Amino acid sequence: TGYVTLDRGYKNTGATKSAITFLDGEQGILQYRGYSIEDLAAKASFLEVAYLLIYGELPTQEQFATFETSIRRHTLVNEDMRKIFDGFPVNAHPMGVLSSLVSAMSAFYPDLEGSKEDTTDQHIIRLLAKMPTIATWSYKRGLGHPMNYPKNNLDYIPNFLNMMFSLPVEDYKVDPVVAEALNVLLILHADHEQNCSTSTVRLVGSSQANIYSSISAGISALWGPLHGGANQEVIEMLEDIKADGGDVSKYVDMAKNAKTTGFRLFGFGHRVYKNFDPRARIIKKAADDVLSKLGVNDPVLEIAKGLEEAALHDDYFVSRKLYPNVDFYSGIIYRALGIPTNMFTVMFAIGRLPGWIAQWKEMREQKEPIGRPRQIYTGATLREFVPIEKR
Numbered sequence: 001t002g003y004v005t006l007d008r009g010y011k012n013t014g015a016t017k018s019a020i021t022f023l024d025g026e027q028g029i030l031q032y033r034g035y036s037i038e039d040l041a042a043k044a045s046f047l048e049v050a051y052l053l054i055y056g057e058l059p060t061q062e063q064f065a066t067f068e069t070s071i072r073r074h075t076l077v078n079e080d081m082r083k084i085f086d087g088f089p090v091n092a093h094p095m096g097v098l099s100s101l102v103s104a105m106s107a108f109y110p111d112l113e114g115s116k117e118d119t120t121d122q123h124i125i126r127l128l129a130k131m132p133t134i135a136t137w138s139y140k141r142g143l144g145h146p147m148n149y150p151k152n153n154l155d156y157i158p159n160f161l162n163m164m165f166s167l168p169v170e171d172y173k174v175d176p177v178v179a180e181a182l183n184v185l186l187i188l189h190a191d192h193e194q195n196c197s198t199s200t201v202r203l204v205g206s207s208q209a210n211i212y213s214s215i216s217a218g219i220s221a222l223w224g225p226l227h228g229g230a231n232q233e234v235i236e237m238l239e240d241i242k243a244d245g246g247d248v249s250k251y252v253d254m255a256k257n258a259k260t261t262g263f264r265l266f267g268f269g270h271r272v273y274k275n276f277d278p279r280a281r282i283i284k285k286a287a288d289d290v291l292s293k294l295g296v297n298d299p300v301l302e303i304a305k306g307l308e309e310a311a312l313h314d315d316y317f318v319s320r321k322l323y324p325n326v327d328f329y330s331g332i333i334y335r336a337l338g339i340p341t342n343m344f345t346v347m348f349a350i351g352r353l354p355g356w357i358a359q360w361k362e363m364r365e366q367k368e369p370i371g372r373p374r375q376i377y378t379g380a381t382l383r384e385f386v387p388i389e390k391r
């Protein structure tokens with residue numbers, strides 16, 4: 001079978017060439033198509049960044065108007081998808097529902113049999129337009145509230161907020177502080193080169209599976225607590241610390257003995273960032289800003305800061321270069337915006353969607369071969385079959 005190099009977890013294996021996202025883990029640099037994450041988070045809108053990632057350049061006003069208008073026109077989800085949705089238990093985790101319904105989109109929006117026309121752009125628009133709508137269904141149903149239809153006179157983020165929070169019985173106005181905070185968070189999550197979920201999207205897509213199935217697989221990969229699911233775990237951990245009297249050093253000690261306790265500090269450590277996570281730096285500052293602007297006093301923010309401080313002064317974390325990652329402070333902001341804990345990873349998925357799409361598209365355009373890692377076999381050598389009655 002030839003010589004195989006083993007690299008468990010692909011710690012040092014390049015799977016592709018890519019022109020989308022540049023990341024320098026030593027220096028804490030992250031750029032989308034050459035634009036720094038700091039610049040984009042401060043100045044761009046999420047949909048502009050989506051366009052940039054997917055099509056390679058920032059849109060002109062005209063290109064943006066066309067892109068945005070198409071997204072507005074596709075925000076409604078086929079009513080028959082609701083029948084699938086209604087079959088889920090009321091308390092189903094919104095990530096399980098999201099991956100299932102995105103997968104179901106491949107059945108609702110198939111390519112026409114034998115059609116030579118490239119419909120990728122239409123599928124891209126549908127995904128960007130419909131995923132926020134689907135996401136809000138889980139939230140509304142969990143509350144027992146009526147679903148809101150999208151309102152196409154609203155921009156992307158206000159439309160999402162309106163579907164989440166407006167009620168037929170009272171007026172709802174989108175708070176610009178909330179919309180701007182969400183804009184920053186979504187931009188910071190929009191791409192991160194060959195992470196677990198993106199590699200999953202590319203691997204599934206490399207068999208020429210359709211874009212909905214590929215992205216549904218990415219959503220499933222994101223759900224895990226070592227990846228996007230960490231944002232939910234962080235808040236739950238901070239709540240546990242609070243309930244336990246707020247002694248952060250106890251939790252730092254438990255994490256230092258992760259091998260025996262099985263407890264890791266969620267929101268800490270990163271495969272690539274060994275100095276700091278540039279997204280975490282922006283998010284930490286945003287958490288302070290947003291909470292003070294909204295007048296929210298969340299004791300969990302102080303616990304998070306104390307925990308960070310304690311860990312950063314501990315040899316275990318220093319020697320292993322473990323720093324807060326993007327998930328450490330994001331949940332505190334989501335919570336201040338009124339987004340419930342079980343929706344945190346869904347918010348990550350909405351943010352990461354343009355990155356998944358861009359990477360899927362690049363993978364197809366580069367005509368990447370089917371992804372197919374090798375292995376080193378460690379099982380039994382050849383042996384003879386023994387009939388069941390003789391075993």
Ligand code: CMC
Nearest residue numbers: 226227228230255258264265266267268269270271320325
């Ligand atoms: N708490 C305690 N110890 C840790 C932690 C942690 N959060 N993270 C890593 N370590 C230790 C680990 O035990 C190992 O120690 P030793 O050298 O003694 O064996 C060392 O640090 C290296 O860790 P690793 O698990 O080999 O590193 P990795 O690159 O395979 O894993 C990671 C990266 C992000 C999965 C890991 O740091 C982790 O589990 N963090 C907690 C979960 C988390 O916050 N995930 C979100 C990641 S960022 C956003 C995203 O991807 O969604």
